[in-house]
Amino acid sequence: MLRYIIRRLLLLPLVMVGVTFLLFLLTQRLSPEMRASLYVRDARQMGALEEVISQYGLRDPVLKQYGRWMKNVIKGDLGYSPSANMPVAKAIKEYLPATIQLAVVTMLLVVFFGVWFGASSAVHKDKWQDTLVRLVSVGGFSLPIFVLGLLLLMVFYGKLGWFSPGGYSFQTDLIIHGVSFKTYTGFLLIDSLLNGQFRVFVDVLSHLVLPAVTLCIGSFALMVRVMRSSMLEELNKEYVRSARAKGLYERQVIYKHAGKNAIIPVITLASIQFIRLLGGTVIVETIFDYPGIGRFGVLAAQQLDIAGILGFSLMVAVLFVVGNLLSDILYTAVDPRIRLE
């Protein structure tokens, strides 16, 4: 097990280099002047372009430039992001926790309701419960995320005023940037509790509701389907029949026997969805003005902020490898037949 984890972590640098080198090659399609101009704000300094180019060695061979970037990355310096107006590393540290928070809450909702609805839909196959769940999940599939997001915003912010956009309220902003608020983890949901600021916790959580629900719907629809078909398949297996023949209670047969097997594909799907959420909540973060990493990535891409793009992709690559590793470990907890070697 430990050897497996180490082996997989050794793979990490390879993936990181692969992803970033490809992107680096692409950025070379831009002329050195264009790349330099990103760092030149003032029109009067346009004459200084050559200076910037030579200072940063933008005319050097690709490999040399890439090597220089990599060396800095190893030192922890991801460069400066003009689009975020701060170092890339700082931007990630600031925006990533908010996105992880959103992704975790979303996945908790997706897995909990997806497994519950999917399983009961399978158990009550072709009865009204099943029909209802299938209708809801088809609806979830076909509703574009931005339409749902805007609808929710209109109703719950515009009409009812229950929730508001953004990451937190103005009062929370004052508290968390005050001197007495200590940052332990960067995750506001956790830090607020550690600081004993329960109102901040509630405020942050309430700002998570609308984006999380919006993100949920599509993933939820898929999750319900996977759980339903997986459960139907398991319920038809022979061990279920022999569990009944042993005189077990029906709920033992369904949840303990079939359920534990049916959940296995759900883990794969959930980890894929989770990793995708980490890199791809762009639309929702934009609609709800949520201060997450997706917005940072989009801004960087729009403004050809090369350091920002590279840093963002590097982060996604790392999350991808680590996320997959975690899901592999989770697997072994559920399925004894899987041994990580």
Add this chain to the structure above:
Amino acid sequence: MSVSPILEVRNLQISFVEQNRNRLVLRGLSYSLEKGRVLAVVGESGSGKTVHALGLLSLLPAAARISGGEVRYKGQNLLACSAEQLRQIRGAKIAMIFQDPSASLNPVLTVGQQLIETLRAHESISKEEAARKAIELLDKVGIPNPEKRLDEYPFQFSGGMCQRVMIAMALALKPDILIADEPTTALDVTIQAQILRLMKDLQQEYGMAVIFITHNLALAAAIADDVLVLYGGLCMEQAPAEKLFTHPLHPYTQGLLGSLVSVSRKTEHLPAIPGNPPIAGEPLPGCPFAPRCSQATEKCSQKLPPLFAKGSCYVRCWLEEPHGSTH
């Protein structure tokens, strides 16, 4: 003096619903099983052996319907029981083991968990006590090192070992009846013999009645007191084992025995019964075996013979029609 039977099956009919059409696969089966006796149910693939066994405990797949009949266990009709009554009988009074032992165990639960939950579904005992009993049971069915094996998963067991576990589970509550559906078919020959030996020993020790389902007449001969021959969902012949193997009455049974003997004599040429078993769903008006029967007459393909009693035997064949009958 006749003992009252522990299980009585009366005119059991089972059909599958397919595209708004009922396909009768068990066409009225009746027999009774006495305490401590072994009844072999023999038949070719598709003759309805498994469906009949599942029907006894209402374990049929959703597409199947029990369209008639009764299954009386100690006088109680199992087909009219509530779900909870049925649950209390399953596993505790009537246990069942299946053809594919590896698929019959849950892959993600340990063997111990599966044994313990069986015990605890029927008896209020602590986990520790159940675990102790489980170890005893594994030991009893000949699994070496039972304390250690208890925490292992089914995939760590061979097919034969899985079937031993299934037997341990079936015997856990000392049932009155054990239904064994081709318990050795999926195993290789040496293991088959061991499992059969084990079943026979335990049957005698516990005094259980056994319904032993098989397509292999040799196995039936090795274990059974009575034999019931099933063909196309109908009982063709039922007789005490010694009678059936020495004086088979039905041409189908004779054919089956003929092919069996020739195999044991290792002849080159294997005289199988010509033709194929009936395609279920198109029940012929007459005897289902008539198309393959060398002695069939006009009457055989037109009218289904009833079961004629001949001493302690029953046979469904016009050739055995008692003389002087009004038919």
